[in-house]
Amino acid sequence: QVQLVESGGGLVKPGGSLRLSCAASGFTLSDYYMGWIRQAPGKGLKWLSIISDDTYYTDSVKGRFSISRDNAKNSLYLQMNILRAEDTAVYYCVRKAVGISWSAFDIWGQGTMVTVSS
């Protein structure tokens, strides 16, 4: 069964750090471009980052967040530093569908909640 399972969310103070993990099963993570998308409470979807042979980030997280993957563990990660209250959201790990479209994400994790608050 093709599946993504996120972990690592929780409560963190402003300025703190958190590392999200995403375990893939049912497929080989290294065969796909992978990414992270978040959704603040009651708000819409916001793309954060994607990793292919290169890495791409939305402006608001550049220099603070870092995406990486461990092919041996079939896992994706998001290292989040200098967290702000506005980073509070559900974070989804996503798989980009095979093909030319960079905004087609065919597999989503269940999401992990990150709360940034003092």
Add this chain to the structure above:
Amino acid sequence: QSVLTQPPSASGTPGQRVTISCSGSTSNIGSNSVNWYRQLPGTAPKLLISINDQRPAGVPDRFSGSRSGTSASLAISGLQSEDETDYYCAAWDDTLNGVVFGGGTKLTVL
């Protein structure tokens, strides 16, 4: 403020056909394909329409997509009560060098 513009709400009666628009610019919809997502309450979004008008396996043919110029549309025919949820459009933006989403449209089945 989202880069792609969707109406915040839409509505229709059972059996009706409704469309949801997604407006962008030459750097996103005008030069890249559009994908649509459906998000049921409390769950992760699901890919509904890919590459402008392609239905992934398992998506009923009641759902269709189109793209023209810098705009795209999602059409839902034979509206059902279970279609009452949130819909999002997305596209790659060549200027921002990233994926941009619409703000989402909440569809109500009256």
